[in-house]
Amino acid sequence: MTEHRTADQTPTLPPSWNPAEVEAELYQRWVDRGYFTADASSDKPPYTIVLPPPNVTGSLHMGHALNHTVMDALTRRRRMQGYEVLWLPGMDHAGIATQNVVERQLAEEGLSRHDLGREKFVERVWQWKAESGGQILGQMRRIGDGVDWSRERFTMDEGLSKAVLTIFKKLYDDDLIYRAERIINWCPRCRTALSDIEVEHSEDEGELVSIRYGEGDNAIVVATTRAETMLGDTAVAVHPDDERYQHLIGTEVELPLTGRRVPIVADEHVDPAFGTGAVKVTPAHDPNDFEIGQRHNLPSITVMNEVGVITAHGPFEGLDRFEARPAVVAALREQGRIVAEKRPYLHAVGHCSRCDTVVEPRLSLQWFVRVAPLARAAGDAVRDGRTRIHPPELAKRYFDWVDNLHDWCISRQLWWGHRIPVWYGPEGQTVCVGPDEQPPTGEGWHQDEDVLDTWFSSGLWPFSTLGWPERTADLARFYPTTVLSTGYDILFFWVARMMMFGLYAMDDVQPFDHVFLHGLIRDASGKKMSKSRGNVIDPLDWADRYGADALRFTLARGTNPGSDMALAEEWAAGSRNFCTKLWNATRFALANGATTAQPVPPREQLTDVDRWILDRLDATTAEVDGLFEAFQFGKLCDALYHFTWDEFCDWYVELAKVQLAEGGERADATRAVLGHVLDVVLRLLHPVIPFITETLWTTLTGAESVVVAAWPAPSGQQPDETAARRVEGVQKLVTEIRRFRADQGIKPGQRVAGRVRGACCADLLDHVPSVRALTRLDEPGERYAASVTFEVGLPTGTVKVELDTSGAIDVVAERKRLAKDLATAEKELAQCEGKLDNPAFTERAPAEVVAKIRERRAAAQQDIDRITARIEALLGS
RNA sequence: GGGCGCAUAGCUCAGUGGAAGAGCACCUGCCUUACAAGCAGGGGGUCGCAGGUUCGAACCCUGCUGCGCCCA
Secondary structure (H helix, E strand, O other): OOOEEOOOOOEEOOOOOOHHHHHHHHHHHHHHOOOOOOOOOOOOOEEEEEOOOOEOOOOOOHHHHHHHHHHHHHHHHHHHOOOEEEEEOEEEOOHHHHHHHHHHHHHHOOOOHHHHOHHHHHHHHHHHHHHHOOHHHHHHHHOOOOOOHHHOEEOOOHHHHHHHHHHHHHHHHOOOEEEEEEEEEEEOOOOEEEOHHHEEEEEEEEEEEEEEEOOHHHOEEEEEOOHHHHHHOOEEEEOOOOHHHOOOOOOEEEOOOOOOEEEEEEOOOOOOOOOOOEEEEOOOOOHHHHHHHHHOOOOOOOOEOOOOEEOOOHHHOOOEHHHHHHHHHHHHHHOOOEEEEEEEEEEEEEEEOOOOOEOEEEEEEEEEEOOHHHHHHHHHHHHOOOOEEEOOOHHHHHHHHHOOOOOEEOEEOOOOOOEOOEEEOOOOOEEEOOOOOOOOOOOOOEEOOOEEOHHHHHOOHHHHOOOOOOOOHHHHHHOOEEEEEEEHHHHHHHHHHHHHHHHHHOOOOOOEEEEEEEOOEEOOOOOEOOOOOOOOOOHHHHHHHHOHHHHHHHHHHOOOOOOOEEOOHHHHHHHHHHHHHHHHHHHHHHHOOOOOOOOOOOHHHOOHHHHHHHHHHHHHHHHHHHHHHOOOHHHHHHHHHHHHHHHHHHHHHHHHHHHHHHOHHHHHHHHHHHHHHHHHHHHHHOOOOHHHHHHHHHHHHOOOOHHHOOOOOOOOOOOOHHHHHHHHHHHHHHHHHHHHHHHOOOOOOOOEEEEEEOOOOOOOHHHHHHHHHHHOEEOOOOOOOOOEEEEEEEOOEEEEEEEEOOOOOOHHHHHHHHHHHHHHHHHHHHHHHHHHOOHHHHHHOOHHHHHHHHHHHHHHHHHHHHHHHHHHHHHHO
């Protein structure tokens, strides 16, 4: 379907664009020809983007589609500009998600991972990956991603695993990794620790229970939303300056249900204004309480196990935490210790970002990265401009985060992932083993059971994928990467981590020069897409029904830096319509001999209309180029849409028909201009809509592929202002005549005899035939009798139009129109005069502004005179 | 509680001090030889509210209201 040539070698196109039929074939051809394969030994300037590695369990959603469109557009343009482009694809191993998937599979067979054992289970995961993982890679091909498949990477690959071990060892040796017993976020369902950012907070309904501890004068009331944790309380804390509790500080109080006595301590961090000003302290089950415990040397009593079941205290033992809560409250109530209950009580509750289970703060022994020095470097790289964040407003958020970072919990109690390379010896030794070292052997030595957070390995992505820690040619050539593109919601998860690791591993060289953060995809009414809302749109469904180009154009067009994007089916249909328009325009041009084989003749041999469209093309080229540099995808798509549809198709193509009809050199020149404009505009559009532009451009030019065509540059030609003014005059005149015809109920196709007078005075003499063609005016015949005349005011003069409408005209419609035009002109006049009558304006406003208002006043006055005369004439008729 | 952002046509959004814009939706008429996935014409806005700065404010400043996001 791509190229049809008839016997005389005139290229033609099928009547319609059927993307589904050709996209796969086009894509495979690009890959086979090696267009996307980077060459580390070329001497072109490098341009590198690493794909944010999608989850191996994942499939392509709209957010991916948007981000991939952005990256594909960026890399395709640079490739056309002659850069050595590397867009590197791959996936991460998604520890928790993948383990969940395989464990579910096992559960269907009635097995748990423990039945298989660690080694067999990991084998089983690899098997799953080989069979069903990475579906997204095939989906990327469908939307046209020009990635270098020869360099595809996976975070669990040998090389990337070596990078993980290398950086772990380096951090360990630099005392930037340590093991400690801390309160961490624990998911009782996944049975693993989570980092802070893997916890999502939501306002949930719970209950606030006020409990009286102690008796009589020594009684103190504490409030909690997690009553069951009182079983593990080891103190009550009050603010040291709180008048109400001075007499109690230092005393002890009996903890109900347990019979234990706990101290009442004074701590600055207690908010005296919240509740009663007294808080229960459970160091083993609350991060703030843990810190209070540290400050006051309190014991930590763990009362829950790793699945959230109470492990102590007789009647409550064996109860799930959510069963224990009401049970504890009931028991306290029985003792008359419940002072108040507030229900429902809205409070922030942390949920596991993977499975939505309520996270339990849990005291446990975990590995941490000491982030302070790394985070400072990550902040500095942005502060001193080595890495630039787009849009810059988001840099503040980045700083707020990296400058206030808690140490990062990196150990996960999973089997799927990079196992922590630390061995423990029989004498309590701890040995961190580097990638090329042998672990200690012998009686009593064993490796740490935990694996590393997936983000630990994907944080290395910009350099581990290029071969680090080996000093490969790719690393030398393509690091630092040029742009990192992702949604702003991933800024902390991933971008900040890559910054920390990149600077640390690569001698303080930043992992990327630019970070482009796009918005999030929402539905037509601005709501977040989610399965529970049922408003998810599948990008591949749109790709199927409207074409991958339409999907991409919709996404690119909606991308405005710093803001989210609403999507609806109509948007995709609109983009599909644009593709159809482009198709039909090219088909028309080819059918009329448009060509790039003949150069566009010198300017002096061209018409005003030719020069105008070439100048507009030039301006559009420059504009689009600048917008690409600024990551303004929405605006550049709009600019191309407007140029293609409103200027090229609506005006130039229509006017070109007149020039083609003249034949001879005029027609030849027009064919060259048509060919040239399409050639350039297709190249400009290619980064965003690669498939249709490839088909059209190769048919038009006969060249190999637009993928490797040169990116257009403005010609440097001085724009022809006179031509632009004349074309503007033609447009206004044509529109006015069409307006008159429509008002008079003359059908669009109906030909009407008429004359255009005064065109010479308006500098439009050469353009009268075009005006006649576009407004379907016939030459006056023998029986011609003008039944109506009207004037059109143009900047260059007034043109008189007379028509033979073969009889009466609709006076009422005409009066209505004139009254409306008059009102507009009068309003304009009043506005201008209001300004000019104000001495403060004429004295203080810049001269050019005052001059402009004077011109507008004169024009408005002329319009009024003309319309008034016309109305009077109409009254007389 | 802390921080940030947004409020412009029915919907989704552009618009950084000098004539209120786009896409979609809507109304009317058209199969006019590239295109009905189209063509031509048209209607529609107190630019959230109240003050202020300025000759001039959608745009700058202050306050208010209503939404949204991030963090705690």
